[in-house]
Structures are given as structure tokens and as C-alpha cells.
Amino acid sequence: MTKVPVNQIIPISTVDGPGSRTSIFLQKCNIACGYCHNPETQNLCNSCGVCVPQCPEGALSIVNGVVEWNPEKCVNCNTCIRVCPRNASPKIRWMDAPAVMKEVEKNIPFIRGITVSGGECGLYPDFLQELFTLARAKGLTCLCDSNGTVRFSQYPELMKVCDGVMLDVKAWSPDVFRALTRGDNAAVKENLVFLSSCGKLEEVRIVYVEGHVDAEAAICGIAELLGPLTGSTRLLLISFRNNGVRGSFATFSSPTPERMQELANLAASVGFQNIIVK
Ligand code: SF4
Ligand code: SF4
Structure with missing residues (x-):
């Protein structure tokens, strides 16, 4: 069994997917978003x-x-x-899927499923497959919360036991994405197409930071890629908030409610029917 670095396990969460779920946060990410709310999960x-x-x-x-x-x-x-000078945490437990499942099982009367987040959970596909196999045997649904930069199409055995992926689209233009995250977003766009085509795109999220996220291009680009599936795809438009954020983004303001509504209106005009503004 694969051991992974676990940052924390939240026994019952109502903000990490549908219904009450146990949320498992893994340590280490492959990008570094300027607005990261959990920067201590970025590195080992x-x-x-x-x-x-x-x-x-x-x-x-x-x-x-x-x-x-x-x-x-x-x-x-x-x-x-x-x-810590390197956005890490010493409070890590290296756990395999049965050890994590043992903690999840305590919550089973109260939860509908589990969500694995990060860091970037996609860095640990073998662990995800092992954990989801155990969780589904107990009747739990299994979701990934991902930055989308790992290609899920490369892990067909994982996808057989994964109920869905909550996918971040952090920016649309590769240049804007790189400036925001220091990474590349080609895989994010491939994941949009792959996950929607196999019915595993649980939701798409855009965190909007004025002047640093090309949200209009992202909304229109996602709709173009999803085509007729746009209407049935849940879109979360999340207003940037600076709590927990480090570096220059910690000084940035949140967008106004009016600006968020403008983005929601644009999303509706290109075919989204299930839009949530947070
Ligand atoms: S020992 Fe402490 S300060 Fe050094 S990298 Fe680890 S968590 Fe950070
Ligand atoms: S008590 Fe020590 S190990 Fe625990 S959070 Fe504080 S500094 Fe870290």
C-alpha cells in the first residue's frame, strides 16, 4: 500500500462537495498559486x-x-x-489507505462520502485508487478536489472508483496561468474535456482576483470546450479573500459583489445554468 503525507483529516465538512463528507488534505502541490489559502501545504x-x-x-x-x-x-x-521558510509543515502523518480509512470509518454514520484535496491530490494516484476502493466498499462516494494539472485520463483504474473531480480553472491564458501559479494549464483544459466526456466533472471553480485572473476568457473558454454539457455543469465563481494568503496577494482586495454578478451574468449568457457565486 502507498503511504502519502497527510496534512489533516477533517472528520465532517460541508464545504468540500455535496452533503457532509470527510475531507482528507494531502501535503505537496505542483504549482504555487499567489492566492493560496493553505500555503503550508505546498511543499514537503x-x-x-x-x-x-x-x-x-x-x-x-x-x-x-x-x-x-x-x-x-x-x-x-x-x-x-x-x-517555516519553505511553505511546509512539520505536522504531517505518513499514512496508507487502510490507515486513512480507519479514521474515515468513525464518521460513516454522519457522512455521504469523502473528498481528497491538497496540496494536489492528483500527485498521489495510487493512493487515491486504493483509498477510493476501500471507501466505495463502505458505500461512500469519492471525490477529488484538484488544480487540474495532473491528467486524470492517464489513470483509468483510478477513474473507475472516482465519482467525480472538482476542478479548478485558475486562469485561461497560459501566460496569465503561469503568472498566477508558476505552472502550465494545458492539462487543465484536457481534463475539462476528458472529465466531462466521462461524466466525472463534479464542478468547475474559478477564484476571481481582480486584475490577475482572466475570468471572462475562462468562462467563455470552458463553455466552448464543454459544448452541450455546459448547461449541466456546475460552475462556482469564488470571490478572492485574503485570509491565510501570503506574499503580495495578502494585500489585495476582494472583488465587489457587482463584479461577481457581472461574471455570473456572462456565464449564464454562454450557457451555464447551474452557477453559484461564493
Ligand atoms: S523543519 Fe520546520 S521550518 Fe524546516 S522545512 Fe520543515 S516545517 Fe519548515
Ligand atoms: S505546538 Fe508546536 S508543533 Fe504544534 S502547532 Fe504549535 S509550534 Fe507547531
Whole structure:
């Protein structure tokens, strides 16, 4: 079984897909969005040791050159995360699918399914396949929350046990996408086509930051790629908020409700019928 770095497991969440779900956040991302709300999930800890003496509870130590976290002593003050120079966290548990499933099972009376997020969950396709296989055997639905830069078409066995992908479209022009994320969005567009064609596009999300996201181009481009499936695809238009954000984006303002409504109106005009503005 594949072990993956787990940042946290939220037993019951109502904001990570339909109904109540257990949300599993994996550590490490392959892009670095300027507006990332969980920047401490972007990288793996390299055991530099900077955070160890800063922990007020003595919950961190270095053993054989590797940082160890003691959850029994930790009070979740997040000092370690604030002082980490590489957008990482020492509070990681390496877990395989049965270990994660053991935690999920405690919530089964109260949840409809599970959602695996990140970081970027698509970096761990073997783990996803193993976990989803176990979860579906318990009657749970299984969703991925993805930045879309890993091609899901390359993992047919995973797709057999994945109920859907909540896909971020962070920008449409490759240049705007690169400026925002330091990555490439060719795979995002391929995923839009692939996931919609096999009925696994759970929803599409655009986080709008004034002047940094080409939302109009994204809305029109998505509709063009989805064609007749546009009307049945849920579109989330999310207003940028700066909580948790680091760097220059932390100083940016949220767009006005009127601007978000303009985007929603455009989406409706190109065929979206299920539009949610958040
Ligand atoms: S959150 Fe980090 S710094 Fe705070 S007690 Fe836990 S390990 Fe220590
Ligand atoms: S969490 Fe960050 S500061 Fe702490 S040891 Fe790892 S890389 Fe260094």
C-alpha cells in the first residue's frame, strides 16, 4: 500500500462537495498559486530544523536528522507553520489507505462520502485508487478536489472508483496561468474535456482576483470546450479573500459583489445554468 503525507483529516465538512463528507488534505502541490489559502501545504518539510526551537510546547524534535512531530504535545498554535521558510509543515502523518480509512470509518454514520484535496491530490494516484476502493466498499462516494494539472485520463483504474473531480480553472491564458501559479494549464483544459466526456466533472471553480485572473476568457473558454454539457455543469465563481494568503496577494482586495454578478451574468449568457457565486 502507498503511504502519502497527510496534512489533516477533517472528520465532517460541508464545504468540500455535496452533503457532509470527510475531507482528507494531502501535503505537496505542483504549482504555487499567489492566492493560496493553505500555503503550508505546498511543499514537503526538508527537516531544516528552523521551526523546532520555536515550538512553545516542545512538540517538535530532530531524530536522526528528521523532524518529528508529537501530536500529544501539540496545541495547534501553528507557530511552526508561520516560521517555516519553505511553505511546509512539520505536522504531517505518513499514512496508507487502510490507515486513512480507519479514521474515515468513525464518521460513516454522519457522512455521504469523502473528498481528497491538497496540496494536489492528483500527485498521489495510487493512493487515491486504493483509498477510493476501500471507501466505495463502505458505500461512500469519492471525490477529488484538484488544480487540474495532473491528467486524470492517464489513470483509468483510478477513474473507475472516482465519482467525480472538482476542478479548478485558475486562469485561461497560459501566460496569465503561469503568472498566477508558476505552472502550465494545458492539462487543465484536457481534463475539462476528458472529465466531462466521462461524466466525472463534479464542478468547475474559478477564484476571481481582480486584475490577475482572466475570468471572462475562462468562462467563455470552458463553455466552448464543454459544448452541450455546459448547461449541466456546475460552475462556482469564488470571490478572492485574503485570509491565510501570503506574499503580495495578502494585500489585495476582494472583488465587489457587482463584479461577481457581472461574471455570473456572462456565464449564464454562454450557457451555464447551474452557477453559484461564493
Ligand atoms: S502547532 Fe507547531 S509550534 Fe504549535 S505546538 Fe504544534 S508543533 Fe508546536
Ligand atoms: S516545517 Fe519548515 S521550518 Fe520546520 S523543519 Fe520543515 S522545512 Fe524546516
